[in-house]
Amino acid sequence: MAQADLTMDHSLERNGKHPEKWNWYHYFWYNTDHKVIGIQYLVTSFAFYLIAGVMALFMRAELYTPDSDLLDPNMYNALLTNHGTMMIFFWIVPAAIGGFGNYLVPLMIGAKDMAFPNLNAIAFWLNPPAGALLIASLFFGGAQSGWTAYPPLSLVTNNIGQSFWILSIVLVGTSSILGSVNFLITIFKLKTPNMTWDELPLFCWAMIATSILALFSTPVLAIGLVLLLFDINFGTGFFRPEMGGSVVVYQHLFWFYSHPAVYLMILPIFGIMSEIVTTHARKPIFGYKAIAYSSLAICIVGLFVWVHHMFTSGTPAWMRMFFTISTLIVAVPTGVKIFSWVATLWGGKIRFTTPLLFAVGLLAMFVFGGLSGVTLGTAPFDIHVHDTYYVVAHFHYVLFGGSVFGIYAAVYHWFPKITGRMYNETWGRIHFVLTFIGTNLTFLPMHQLGMQGMPRRIAMYDAQFEALNQICTYGSMLLGFSVLPFLINMIWCWAKGKPAGRNPWHSLTLEWQTTSPPAIENFDEEPIIWAGPYDYGIDTQSLETEATVEEMLEEVGQEVR
Amino acid sequence: MAQEKETVPSSLITLTVGLLVAGISVWYGQNNGLLPEQISKQAPLVDNLFDLMVTIGTALFLLVEGAIVFALIKFRRRKGDETDSPHIKGNFPLEVFWTAIPAFIVIGLGIYSVQLYSEMGGFDNVKKAVASNPAESIVELASASRSDINPLLLAQGNSIINRYGIGGNPDTAKTLPDLEVNVKGIQYAWLFNYPDSGITAGELHIPVNEDIKLNIEAEDVIHSFWLPQFRIKQDAIPGETTQLRFTATETGTYPVVCAELCGAYHGAMRTNIVIHTQEEYAQWVEDNKIARSPDFEQTVAATSQPVDDGEFMKPYVKDLGIDAESLKALQ
Ligand code: HEM
Ligand SMILES: [Cu+2]
Ligand SMILES: [Cu+2]
Numbered sequence: 001m002a003q004a005d006l007t008m009d010h011s012l013e014r015n016g017k018h019p020e021k022w023n024w025y026h027y028f029w030y031n032t033d034h035k036v037i038g039i040q041y042l043v044t045s046f047a048f049y050l051i052a053g054v055m056a057l058f059m060r061a062e063l064y065t066p067d068s069d070l071l072d073p074n075m076y077n078a079l080l081t082n083h084g085t086m087m088i089f090f091w092i093v094p095a096a097i098g099g100f101g102n103y104l105v106p107l108m109i110g111a112k113d114m115a116f117p118n119l120n121a122i123a124f125w126l127n128p129p130a131g132a133l134l135i136a137s138l139f140f141g142g143a144q145s146g147w148t149a150y151p152p153l154s155l156v157t158n159n160i161g162q163s164f165w166i167l168s169i170v171l172v173g174t175s176s177i178l179g180s181v182n183f184l185i186t187i188f189k190l191k192t193p194n195m196t197w198d199e200l201p202l203f204c205w206a207m208i209a210t211s212i213l214a215l216f217s218t219p220v221l222a223i224g225l226v227l228l229l230f231d232i233n234f235g236t237g238f239f240r241p242e243m244g245g246s247v248v249v250y251q252h253l254f255w256f257y258s259h260p261a262v263y264l265m266i267l268p269i270f271g272i273m274s275e276i277v278t279t280h281a282r283k284p285i286f287g288y289k290a291i292a293y294s295s296l297a298i299c300i301v302g303l304f305v306w307v308h309h310m311f312t313s314g315t316p317a318w319m320r321m322f323f324t325i326s327t328l329i330v331a332v333p334t335g336v337k338i339f340s341w342v343a344t345l346w347g348g349k350i351r352f353t354t355p356l357l358f359a360v361g362l363l364a365m366f367v368f369g370g371l372s373g374v375t376l377g378t379a380p381f382d383i384h385v386h387d388t389y390y391v392v393a394h395f396h397y398v399l400f401g402g403s404v405f406g407i408y409a410a411v412y413h414w415f416p417k418i419t420g421r422m423y424n425e426t427w428g429r430i431h432f433v434l435t436f437i438g439t440n441l442t443f444l445p446m447h448q449l450g451m452q453g454m455p456r457r458i459a460m461y462d463a464q465f466e467a468l469n470q471i472c473t474y475g476s477m478l479l480g481f482s483v484l485p486f487l488i489n490m491i492w493c494w495a496k497g498k499p500a501g502r503n504p505w506h507s508l509t510l511e512w513q514t515t516s517p518p519a520i521e522n523f524d525e526e527p528i529i530w531a532g533p534y535d536y537g538i539d540t541q542s543l544e545t546e547a548t549v550e551e552m553l554e555e556v557g558q559e560v561r
Numbered sequence: 562m563a564q565e566k567e568t569v570p571s572s573l574i575t576l577t578v579g580l581l582v583a584g585i586s587v588w589y590g591q592n593n594g595l596l597p598e599q600i601s602k603q604a605p606l607v608d609n610l611f612d613l614m615v616t617i618g619t620a621l622f623l624l625v626e627g628a629i630v631f632a633l634i635k636f637r638r639r640k641g642d643e644t645d646s647p648h649i650k651g652n653f654p655l656e657v658f659w660t661a662i663p664a665f666i667v668i669g670l671g672i673y674s675v676q677l678y679s680e681m682g683g684f685d686n687v688k689k690a691v692a693s694n695p696a697e698s699i700v701e702l703a704s705a706s707r708s709d710i711n712p713l714l715l716a717q718g719n720s721i722i723n724r725y726g727i728g729g730n731p732d733t734a735k736t737l738p739d740l741e742v743n744v745k746g747i748q749y750a751w752l753f754n755y756p757d758s759g760i761t762a763g764e765l766h767i768p769v770n771e772d773i774k775l776n777i778e779a780e781d782v783i784h785s786f787w788l789p790q791f792r793i794k795q796d797a798i799p800g801e802t803t804q805l806r807f808t809a810t811e812t813g814t815y816p817v818v819c820a821e822l823c824g825a826y827h828g829a830m831r832t833n834i835v836i837h838t839q840e841e842y843a844q845w846v847e848d849n850k851i852a853r854s855p856d857f858e859q860t861v862a863a864t865s866q867p868v869d870d871g872e873f874m875k876p877y878v879k880d881l882g883i884d885a886e887s888l889k890a891l892q
Contacts, residue, residue, distance in 0.1 A: 068828070077822070077827075153783065153822065247783060247799060281646070283645070286650070287650075288651070289651075312820075313796045316725060317685065320683065335660075345633070348632075348636050349642060364629060371618040374667070383793060387794075387820040451595045451596050452595075457822040457827060460829055536648065
């Protein structure tokens with residue numbers, strides 16, 4: 001089988017060199033099991049989420065009043081930069097791609113592990129030093145030029161902090177490239193032979209699109225950042241106009257990566273959505289092919305829209321117009337997905353579990369963020385609101401309302417699989433309600449702030465904006481508070497929750513057909529595909545008791561033997 | 562059919578919902594009140610586009626969110642029902658429909674945007690006018706290379722053809738701007754230099770209803786020159802001169818805001834644009850010609866009067882490290 005020749009190093013382990021079950025300390029060290037790596041990603045990234053969240057609370061506290069009175073403005077910019085950096089590079093990307101990607105992809109395609117388990121572990125272990133560099137930079141005052149690090153500002157402010165920041169991002173970028181190669185090869189080579197391409201779970205399709213994007217775009221970011229590092233430390237002048245360099249070239253390099261990066265942060269979430277909506281609505285996904293191909297369409301068109309972040313920069317008219325049109329086009333495949341999920345809910349038998357609530361909350365807010373994205377895509381309007389709080393509102397609707405809600409949904413949905421225990425539904429629902437209200441309270445008023453004239457990335461603002469800013473600050477406090485029920489629920493139920501069994505959701509994808517948590521090499525037998533991943537409503541047997549499912553699996557297993 | 566109750570026909574419900582959604586969307590598109598006053602010729606153009614997008618957006622929003630809420634209520638699982646729902650995997654015509662409709666909408670918006678951008682002056686038709694009407698007066702200058710300073714235009718009023726920003730629209734491009742001001746962004750202030758009168762100021766003073774052109778430069782890092790009430794913005798880029806060309810339609814005092822992160826006091830980098838009547842403006846020019854080079858106090862004081870929050874910048878002046886010398890050096 002394909003697996004054999006691809007996993008030479010892994011075969012050692014397969015010959016029984018690993019223990020029956022991992023002990024707690026195995027999770028804290030180099031480990032090649034994709035499930036351990038997935039959990040490592042999830043837990044570390046969540047720690048960064050908390051740190052970056054506290055930074056945001058300090059920023060909102062500063063913005064409670066128009067004057068810069070709580071924090072030193074240099075400090076404010078350091079918080080701003082590291083909040084954005086951590087949320088993107090150390091929370092959403094590693095949690096969605098590293099965490100759920102690693103945990104789920106091999107299980108969903110019936111493989112024993114990723115194609116290159118050692119590469120996988122190495123990719124993860126690039127993250128702790130990267131995080132350490134970023135945290136070290138804070139002790140030198142931190143990078144202060146925003147997560148975009150535009151020169152010349154990044155060349156002239158806090159060189160040490162900025163250099164550490166660059167090294168940190170280049171490391172996580174490398175990790176992301178290694179991860180992408182691994183996902184692509186895993187899906188293409190290790191998919192269990194009796195699974196056809198149109199039985200591939202949509203999460204895996206999303207991971208294909210994500211990996212292609214990361215592979216094409218991340219090296220370009222690395223180039224831009226390395227040149228920046230040289231400009232700062234070694235006297236080159238790539239981005240120094242006085243030495244004949246161009247600051248606009250940096251922006252092109254940066255956004256050629258960073259626009260696709262926004263899709264890196266949402267495509268896996270789209271995949272998660274497709275899994276969760278169909279399972280909890282008990283209905284086949286509506287338009288499987290449309291959803292799978294629209295991921296690829298977003299991936300391709302998404303490579304050609306980056307200048308919409310530079311409509312007010314040094315860009316000629318034709319470029320502003322070309323990228324207006326390409327950006328508007330991305331909205332079409334995005335819309336297809338949204339409509340398909342709504343249609344999946346339509347006519348279903350919806351169970352109001354916490355993952356479903358988060359998924360529907362995501363849907364509701366993403367519609368809004370997508371619409372504001374379309375307005376931003378038109379250059380004539382974007383020229384007014386670019387670099388204002390309107391943009392801040394837009395990307396928090398898609399990133400907080402989208403990606404973070406998606407990660408929460410996924411954590412609840414796969415918690416029984418990962419830990420073998422059930423979370424507490426009531427606390428989950430409370431968490432949802434608080435987060436949903438908090439998100440809208442914090443980010444809705446920002447649209448108006450931006451349009452009325454408040455630019456982004458400022459520590460002091462015009463007094464006329466005070467009232468709306470105070471609403472945002474109250475919202476952020478609610479958001480900060482909303483993490484508590486989540487944390488308590490997770491920690492408590494991981495230790496003491498009710499055992500969940502193999503398949504508490506009666507889901508049809510493969511990861512639910514093995515034990516919870518799955519054994520070290522996932523499946524005792526090569527799994528057999530006896531239903532499409534979303535064939536709800538034909539095979540009512542799958543809905544009978546737990547025992548039946550297991551018996552059926554056993555039967556099937558025996559037949560194969 | 563026995564179980565069929567007497568109900569309102571569904572086509573009637575659809576019609577009502579449709580009318581309601583359309584009504585609300587059109588109303589909200591016109592009355593959202595989200596944008597500030599309109600002080601430039603460009604502002605109503607941009608706002609029309611925005612209002613159109615709000616109308617379409619509201620309709621889509623209401624329909625999609627409505628469908629979600631309706632589905633959640635209508636299709637919730639009933640107690641004790643452990644079965645799955647019917648096995649429906651798609652509906653090809655429906656999928657084509659909801660791909661095609663958004664595609665038409667965004668293509669329409671794209672075409673509208675391009676046309677609007679041209680009306681705003683985005684294509685800077687000056688260059689085209691120069692190229693296509695070699696007979697007319699400004700146009701004798703056609704031979705000069707695109708981005709360089711044109712010696713003849715320079716003689717006529719220091720006019721520079723810039724590559725980036727908002728320039729002349731198909732109408733205004735036929736004539737030279739009435740007034741050109743050179744704008745320079747420094748950490749953390751805007752300096753305005755009037756080449757025809759030699760005035761340098763910390764606030765932008767212009768006459769109403771005249772065709773103004775700003776040549777925008779940056780001294781140190783990138784800044785972004787934003788006039789919220791005018792709906793126009795252009796980055797000030799070190800090593801590149803950019804431009805904004807506009808006509809103010811009303812007198813008054815409005816904010817000038819820096820919109821690109823330029824350092825710790827970026828938020829304090831605000832000043833005013835003061836739009837005078839022609840006579841007042843002439844008076845202002847007279848008054849200021851005398852005090853040509855502003856000393857430190859004056860410039861900073863000027864930048865420290867945002868619309869309604871006086872003395873804004875004062876507290877930071879010491880931190881900023883701007884002093885009389887460095888300001889002089891800039892001029
Ligand atoms: C319908 C799809 C979308 C469209 C048409 C769209 C369009 C845009 C545009 C034009 C901008 C630039 C605004 C400006 O800086 O002036 C922008 C900014 C941004 N968008 Fe989107 N967007 C869409 C979806 C998303 C998604 C799915 C995400 C991420 C999950 C996202 C994340 C962001 C971020 C992070 C920024 C701000 C970047 C920065 O300047 O720091 N957007 N979007
Ligand atoms: Cu983008
Ligand atoms: Cu600034």
